[in-house]
Amino acid sequence: MIKDKIKTSKPQEKSQRARKSEVTRKRILDASAELFGEQGYFATTLRQIAKRAKIDAGSIYYYFDSKDEILDEVMEIGIRAVADAVKEAVDALPDTTTNREKLEAATKAHLNTLLKFNAYTSANIAIFAQVSSEAQNRNRKLRQDYAAYWHELFDAAQKSGEISPTTDLSLVRLFLLGSINWSMQWYDPKKKSIDELALSFCEMMFDGISGANTEC
Secondary structure (H helix, E strand, O other), X not given: OHHHHHHHXXXXXXXXXXXXXXXXXXXXXHHHHHHHHHHOOOOOOHHHHHHHHOOOHHHHHHHOOOHHHHHHHHHHHHHHHHHHHHHHHHHOOOOOOOHHHHHHHHHHHHHHHHHHHOHXXXXXXXXXXXXXXXXXXXXXXHHHHHHHHHHHHHXXXXXXXXXXXXXOHHHHHHHHHHHHHHHHHOOOOOOOOHHHHHHHHHHHHHHOOOOOOOOO
């Protein structure tokens, strides 16, 4: 009986250690994403990450070989989080949804992930231009896939007549996503909700900013 108890306890102990290890690993990534977003990649040290994660500095090397490895994972999680949120928001819409409404839903989901829910997405956008070209290239495929998804949304709107056939969709996509991402620097929730901000972006994109009778 004693031997049986010892045998059955070992898998449980291994499972508990694995869960504890995974929790600690996530704490390191969470702390890194927060610090990268707050002060940039190069200004963030492993010691600062360890302090934020509430672990010994040397313990980081049990989970990651280097700060670059942490960077790669933070950036990947960041782009996947926003891409998944946007796709889920659009996929949840009924079949009768217009392409403009799909773009509005995508804009809301991107903004909510960026401004409210996900430090990883904010960090990805904030530090992408700071990191080495090698690190950028490792994350570029995911970014390209996400951009392609947005291009499909714009292309469908153009084919349905909701966007002018002469409009350069690549420029429109860069304009909208660039504006959305820059909102990290100036957004004030006291002035406008995230959903209201998303609607404003889409209204400017689809309806313009000039008066009905205004001639340029």
